[in-house]
Amino acid sequence: xxxxxxxxxxxxxxxxxxxxxxxxxxLLGLLAEGDKLPTVKEVVAKLAINPNTVxxxxxxxxxxxxxxxxxxxxxFITRSLGHASLTEHxxxxxxxxxxxxxxxxxxxxAPGIEAMFQNTLRESDEEEK
Amino acid sequence: MTAxxxxxxxxxxxxxxxxxxxxxLELPPGHVIGLVGPNGAGKTTLLxxxxxMLAPTTGQIEVLGEQPDGATSQLARVGYVxxxxxxxxxxxxxxxxxxGARMNPGWDAKLAQARIEQLGLQPRQKAGRLSGGQRAQLAxxxxxxxxxxxxxxxxxxxxxxxxxxxxxxxxxxxxxAEQGTSVILSSHLISDLERVCDYLVVLVSSRVRLAGxxxxxxxxxxxxxxxxxxxxxxxAGLIVISAEHTDRQSxxxxxxxxxxxxxxWSAEHLELEDLVLTxxxxxxxxxxxxxxxPTGAAR
Numbered sequence: 001x002x003x004x005x006x007x008x009x010x011x012x013x014x015x016x017x018x019x020x021x022x023x024x025x026x027l028l029g030l031l032a033e034g035d036k037l038p039t040v041k042e043v044v045a046k047l048a049i050n051p052n053t054v055x056x057x058x059x060x061x062x063x064x065x066x067x068x069x070x071x072x073x074x075x076f077i078t079r080s081l082g083h084a085s086l087t088e089h090x091x092x093x094x095x096x097x098x099x100x101x102x103x104x105x106x107x108x109x110a111p112g113i114e115a116m117f118q119n120t121l122r123e124s125d126e127e128e129k
Numbered sequence: 130m131t132a133x134x135x136x137x138x139x140x141x142x143x144x145x146x147x148x149x150x151x152x153x154l155e156l157p158p159g160h161v162i163g164l165v166g167p168n169g170a171g172k173t174t175l176l177x178x179x180x181x182m183l184a185p186t187t188g189q190i191e192v193l194g195e196q197p198d199g200a201t202s203q204l205a206r207v208g209y210v211x212x213x214x215x216x217x218x219x220x221x222x223x224x225x226x227x228x229g230a231r232m233n234p235g236w237d238a239k240l241a242q243a244r245i246e247q248l249g250l251q252p253r254q255k256a257g258r259l260s261g262g263q264r265a266q267l268a269x270x271x272x273x274x275x276x277x278x279x280x281x282x283x284x285x286x287x288x289x290x291x292x293x294x295x296x297x298x299x300x301x302x303x304x305x306a307e308q309g310t311s312v313i314l315s316s317h318l319i320s321d322l323e324r325v326c327d328y329l330v331v332l333v334s335s336r337v338r339l340a341g342x343x344x345x346x347x348x349x350x351x352x353x354x355x356x357x358x359x360x361x362x363x364x365a366g367l368i369v370i371s372a373e374h375t376d377r378q379s380x381x382x383x384x385x386x387x388x389x390x391x392x393x394w395s396a397e398h399l400e401l402e403d404l405v406l407t408x409x410x411x412x413x414x415x416x417x418x419x420x421x422x423p424t425g426a427a428r
Contacts, residue, residue, distance in 0.1 A: 008323050011400065013344065041306040048298035049324045050161050051306035 001038060002030055006047050014049060018057035022066065026081040037067060037075045131194060133158045133279050133311050134179055139188035140335075141174050148174040150335045152188070156313065156328070160342075161305060163326035164315040165405055167413065171335045172315045173212060176283050179313070180209040193278055205234055208277035208310075212284050214268035218257030222250050225271060233275040241274035244300070262293025266300060273304045280304075282314045286321060294318075298325055319402045331405055333412025343401065350404055354380050355394035364390050371407050382407050 002025050004018050025031040040054045058075050061067040069075045103113045134156040141149040149171035156162055166172050177183040181197035195203050230236045248266050286294040302325055316322055331339040357379045360369045370382040389396055
């Protein structure tokens with residue numbers, strides 16, 4: 001079971017934050033196929049957020065094919081994105097590393113690199129939609 | 130879906146003083162509705178009329194399809210937690226539950242008991258000796274255990290410390306998740322509302338300035354920054370909510386029904402707090418009339 005957290009000031013819609021955290025947990029191998037997500041009531045009781053927000057996030061996860069709801073039982077992960085998928089992308093990581101070296105050489109420091117990475121990621125996310 | 134609350138030209142005056150005037154409002158069911166507005170906007174009056182504690186002097190109101198006239202059948206369907214979450218100081222926690230059970234036909238004693246235990250309240254303790262946070266939780270327990278269809282809370286967390294506030298909202302949301310209750314909640318604390326509300330109403334001087342689902346409202350509003358120009362030079366279909374100008378730059382908060390058209394400006398979404406403040410300022414501006422009237426135009 002995983003826990004969610006919420007950053008109201010992040011500018012990211014709360015339901016998207018939950019979706020993102022499930023994805024991250026999947027990538028990190030903290031969640032795998034068959035795992036049960038916390039119930040809406042559990043999430044709500046911990047985070048003090050609107051139940052509809054959690055339901056919306058879970059619907060989105062279903063829509064993405066990452067989870068499925070079993071009525072009366074709960075919502076379950078239907079796909080693993082575990083460690084393997086990250087390590088399989090070794091070449092990509094090397095490219096990223098090379099890019100980061102270039103960024104440093106160009107005079108950027110860690111916060112600047114992170115900001116640029118986040119911005120670009122957000123842009124490409126938005127274009128994906 | 131039928132509205133949980135429908136008000137038409139609702140007004141309440143005390144002698145010459147108008148506490149609420151010409152308030153027209155329709156609220157959908159199945160939401161946690163945040164009611165925001167400056168002091169004196171009429172929020173408390175509206176909520177008291179809605180639960181049958183006050184009779185309006187003008188206009189009509191229906192709550193859950195009935196006129197709130199203080200009849201028992203209606204009272205059982207609406208839970209109300211007043212400002213500062215009052216309890217009876219000389220009665221014990223257990224006394225409060227007994228009182229709740231006697232006064233409410235649909236009283237859920239099991240639920241009330243479970244919540245008191247969960248909160249760690251001693252049944253024999255006098256309500257007057259509880260902390261502010263515990264009193265608020267007791268008042269919420271009383272309102273929730275009648276299993277209302279609609280729960281109305283008037284600034285329930287205003288006087289609580291941040292931890293007690295979060296605890297209160299956690300329990301409130303838990304009951305919403307469990308029972309599917311509709312909630313109307315007034316508050317000045319927009320960061321709290323942002324967490325718990327999925328519908329927002331901004332009330333200024335009895336008038337609804339903004340109402341809608343939070344996600345939609347956030348999607349429809351943008352702050353655009355551009356080279357100085359007149360409002361009238363913006364594309365049609367953009368409703369200007371606020372405008373500020375320097376000698377070379379203009380900043381507008383605009384509302385658009387569909388996608389924001391592309392233009393020679395930079396556009397960003399507003400945070401809920403900024404959005405609410407924009408409407409509050411606009412409502413407070415001298416001569417602010419109907420909600421569609423543009424303000425702050427530099428002509």
